[in-house]
Amino acid sequence: MKQLNDREQLNRYLQAHHLKSIFNEQLLPHLSLYSFDQGELICSQGEPAQHLYVLVKGKIKIYTTSAEGKTLILSFKTPLDLIGDVEYVRGIDIINTVEAVSPVTMIAVHYRWLKKYGTDYAPLLQFLLEMITRKFHIKSNSLSFNLLHPVEVRLASYLLSVSFDESDSLFKGQLRTADLKDVANLIGTSYRHLNRVIRQLCGKGLIERKKGVILVNDRGKLSELASHNIYE
Amino acid sequence: MKQLNDREQLNRYLQAHHLKSIFNEQLLPHLSLYSFDQGELICSQGEPAQHLYVLVKGKIKIYTTSAEGKTLILSFKTPLDLIGDVEYVRGIDIINTVEAVSPVTMIAVHYRWLKKYGTDYAPLLQFLLEMITRKFHIKSNSLSFNLLHPVEVRLASYLLSVSFDESDSLFKGQLRTADLKDVANLIGTSYRHLNRVIRQLCGKGLIERKKGVILVNDRGKLSELASHNIYE
């Protein structure tokens, strides 16, 4: 983690994401800009929470580790998103571990200042509400989706969502097989089983395995298989 | 659904749940009190949302139905809780179906008035934030819990949570076997498999099956099995 003392840059980010109206005059001086290297942890499950982070550049992954040591990836996130919002409102320790997947830039505000200057400031509260309800909605969908559908359907859905979004670094025109372990943890299955299911989909001709890469062959059939459900 | 034109009663509920400060002077006249019979639907997945409901009495269940007709119970809720909050903030249709499990009383406010008088009112926004982050946290836990643990662990956890909470109507000192189908849908498995796992736990002596009722024999072992995870 590196603090960037670049007020200009910070202002450009505020501008770009229309955040000017979210933070009032008293809060603005307490915003700071941090950068994280690829692979660096932004915060860790169970630690006390200190800052609200606004993801303005790069890509992060949110995951949890169970007592038995299994890892479950809850989501990948790209701007604009918040980290530490739920912890702030509820006054609890960090729920999930957050890791930079690419070089990442975040705007950070210490809870101290949010409490002091933000609890009655409606635009900020509205902003938090919007971001959190969005996250809730996504999580609600993925909960039922995961419980209601087998891995094959979840993978189909994931492939669709990922091969649409060009900004996804897991996707360079296709899905890199190097990221398959992450994908397994994301859809909540084992790497072994994921491979098995990929094999089945290849057999049906829906996808294809080229060296180092998986590419979608038949988006229509895949979409049919995913039964109109989009992964997160 | 029946509207109760009982201003006194409404005030008592507001008092009891400390809601007086949440709704300002302009909003108060637009609050109304509704009652729902056991088994009645409060709102249905996919319909346009109109009201924010505050559950002040009784018990409801939230469930979703997949395209293939499978039902997944997302949660049971008792006061104090909100229905329609996420839909209000996001401006979307009803996400899940809500059904009264017991006779239920709700305070309702039409979105129209919330929009008109509530968008800048910090106490209301804070209240919404607190309720929604709580729901988010619960859902986040249950998502990972479900994906990371087999049915046996989920059942153990459920039994613990339910046999602690005396206010739970599913629980009269024990778990009524008549509710097993609901339990299966809640922990995301089939009724058949749930029975199988109950059998296993009986075999291990952790629980016992009396006529019409399942009772917890060994809370300690059950808790160990649930690996310190509490269901919802």
Next chain:
DNA sequence: TTTGGGAAAGGACAAATGTCCCTAAACAAT
């Protein structure tokens, strides 16, 4: 080119879970 190391894929088997259907218990009506 050879060789060693590591990552990716897959084989074999076990465990978890789903589906279908049957049995047995409970209960109501006569």
Next chain:
DNA sequence: ATTGTTTAGGGACATTTGTCCTTTCCCAAA
């Protein structure tokens, strides 16, 4: 009590998923 009907529970089998370990492939270092 007898019969019919409903519902809870379970048997049998298929499918899905997990675990462990082996094989294959790729690439770097010599």
